[in-house]
Amino acid sequence: MANRSSRPLSRGPIGSTLNYFWLPVVLIVVWWFASAGSQSFFLPPLSEIVRVLWTDLMNGKLLRETLFSMRNVLLGLFIALVLGIGFGLLIGRNKALRVAVWPFLAFLRAVPGVAVVPVVLVAMGVGPGPQIFIIVFGCTFPILLNTIDGVRGIRESIIDTARAYRLPETLYVRSVLLPAALPQTMAGIRISLSLSLTLMVVAEFSAGNAGLGRYIMQGQEAFRPAQVWAGTIYVGIVGYLLNVIFLFVERRLLGWYFGIPRRAPRYRTAPSSAGKAIKPEA
Amino acid sequence: MERVPVRQVGVFVLFLLAWAATTQFGGVSPSTLPPVTDVAGALLGLWGDPAFLPSILRTVRDALTGLMIATVLGIAAGVVIGTSPWLERSTRLLVDFGRSFPQIALLPIFLIAFGATSTMKIVLVSIACFFPVLLQTIYGARRLDETMADTVRAYRLPMALRVWKVTIPAASPFIFTGFRIALIVSILVAIGVEILSQVEGMGRQLAEARNFYRTDIAFAYAIYAGLLGVLVNAAADRVEVALLGWHLRSQEA
């Protein structure tokens, strides 16, 4: 007869959640108390940081900046997605095109997005337009290149099958090409996701009068390090949440790739009532 | 195969012509989009600028320093975490948070903490490069752990031997992938820091050019930054084949 204590605590559902959370919680607590009496200018007490964070969340300030920044990021990412996947499919399929354009792409992708920021800001001034442009420029390439890789990596037999069954072009792209390249494309999207945040932050640090980057800069200019810390931590949380959402979406879209069964069947599996043979008995 | 360069050159020429046409007829101001000729001139002229080469060397030196520190720490931490499931679970939230964090956002904090110095840049580069190496090392070590755990346990290898002779070599393809990602990140972050905080390096030259409305020079620096990235990538390719030839060959088998 097995008693409760014979099963290790770490194995149960409570145990494994504890496993994940204990270290972060401990670190935060240690930080809180270690910094409590801090007199140092650039290292304010955690309680102070949290206070600023809370205040600015409640009075809507952070929310406003978040909306501004996120709007640009999401718009930029969307455009990058369309361009990246669109051209990625096109270039991936067409060998001649790919060979001609490849060195070009390899170079452009190597140009650090952050180096482009000041150039664009001077060229296009300040505001959501240039910001979105920066994000589009930087984020298109990971998606584009990964999609090209994804298309190139499609198994020969899948392409042969589609040809043998004479699938029309739109059906082919929608139901074969796109899903086949999707796992690789998603890897590119993930890279672009974190890149977009970096570019957003850099652009907003450089110039501009709105956004989360601006919020952090404000703290620096007004000699309020707590605000700098609060803003930075907040940006980190936003980044983390975006990542979590992305992983969730990825699992839904790529269930087949990871071998995750769908939950509800889409077609009724009632026996056919039309009789067994396709053609009548002679 | 001899036709290939022709097509690529053709695309390049087309691009140059489009650029020239835009500046000639598009009514774009030279501080927005400088004419091709100006940028070409700047590309060449920079070689005569005494600040040019030192700035590149500075960027590269600082980026690589940060990269090396991050690699050593990343592999060490990655092996430790990767071989202990309990530790991996404990650190997962932290690692996930760190890896999704736009590390450049730390710049303001670092500026008030360390000031605008090269050291600050190296520290920031290290943090940014740490995560790719860490993640890939954990991944490699965990994979290995699962498949070889029984064999290793059966032979009762002592921990140090196991880690040094088995875990690290077997996980090396993944570690190298992490290194390559970190390589790109190192240059990116180094230049980013230089642009934003005026610390010595290519980025600072770029920002200064921009401040004086010499957009052609700024473009030139951006282009050189790109070329640097391409060069570094090509070098990494060679190293990969040399070090990991065995892995690539066994993958094909």
Place this chain on the structure above:
Amino acid sequence: MLKNDPQTATPEPVVPTVVIENLAKSYGAIEVLRSLSMRVEPGEVICIVGPSGVGKTTLLRCLSGLMPPSKGEVRVGDDVVTAPRPEIGIVFQDYRGSLMPWMSTIENITLPLRGKGIPKAEGLERARRCLEEVGLAGNEDKYPWELSGGMQQRVAIARALAYDAHILLMDEPFGSLDAQTRFDLEDLVFDLRRRLSISVILVTHDIDEAVYLADRVVVLSGQPASVIDTVDVDFGPDRDQVETKSLPEFSKLRGRILNEIRRKT
């Protein structure tokens, strides 16, 4: 079921004859196939055997329209084959590769039908019936990775049937499966041919399989490959894995074909 009952009488589908005339294929300077000719009458099962690498897959690709021949032609009915045709359904060797992994079984089968413009309801109905034909009723919502290799090949066959293919081209379809599954699928093909009056052109390196299934075995050999023999197989419409394969005639045919292949190489 009365023969002349207007409700049950449906027009017999016209299964076209496949004629291959002087087919040749070269890759640059390398001649792979040289002057192959054969006929496949409606409802026949032709098995093409030959040593590995002789060019059997190349031949099948030319037959299916996926690859143009260098010389000669393939005719299906009155039409020359220059591109994939609606009468031809193809089952590939690599079962892992020919079903779309992101689609369920029924979606995989209805995909070519959507391409043909067949309305959804009718397509679903056809697909379901064909799944039953291959013995996989109930597996409509499974994904390829949830099915065994043998089952995936059955789905591939069902897909070709639903496409209303009168001619089934099969490229070593059972090569990567275990013996028992292979026998089940061989019997399935045989059964389908009998009930549905389709022609089957099956490429295989397995001589037993060829002799078991075929009405005629075409032996391919040499470099470049050519038809070195055509063997008529006369076991009748009722065959059994155990009984047919233990007939003395079976061994004779097998031996003959094996010798011919060995002799040339």
